Amino acid sequence: MPESISKSLIKPFYFKRKLVITLIFLIIFVVTIEIWVANRLSTFGEKISGLESTKYSLQLENNYLENQIAQKKSLNLNEKKSQNLGFTKIKNTQVIRVEP
Numbered sequence: 001m002p003e004s005i006s007k008s009l010i011k012p013f014y015f016k017r018k019l020v021i022t023l024i025f026l027i028i029f030v031v032t033i034e035i036w037v038a039n040r041l042s043t044f045g046e047k048i049s050g051l052e053s054t055k056y057s058l059q060l061e062n063n064y065l066e067n068q069i070a071q072k073k074s075l076n077l078n079e080k081k082s083q084n085l086g087f088t089k090i091k092n093t094q095v096i097r098v099e100p
Contacts, residue, residue, distance in 0.1 A: 071077060
């Protein structure tokens with residue numbers, strides 16, 4: 001009988017020890033995952049800020065190119081280029097009427 005009493009005392013102690021070890025491993029796992037997630041979030045933030053700066057520079061470049069296109073399409077520029085090529089304004093116009 002004393003043997004059964006000693007076994008019954010050992011089982012709860014063994015269970016508690018197993019539970020404590022399991023909890024320790026679980027806590028270590030959760031802390032590791034939390035550190036990994038925080039690290040990933042910080043690198044994503046850096047990537048996002050890099051993309052935003054690239055977006056801003058591309059918007060500035062687009063605005064510059066739109067201004068260049070508007071200048072090239074302007075009538076004054078076309079007039080100057082046509083004068084350089086030898087074209088002039090119409091000086092005398094004649095309307096030809098066909099009589100029935």
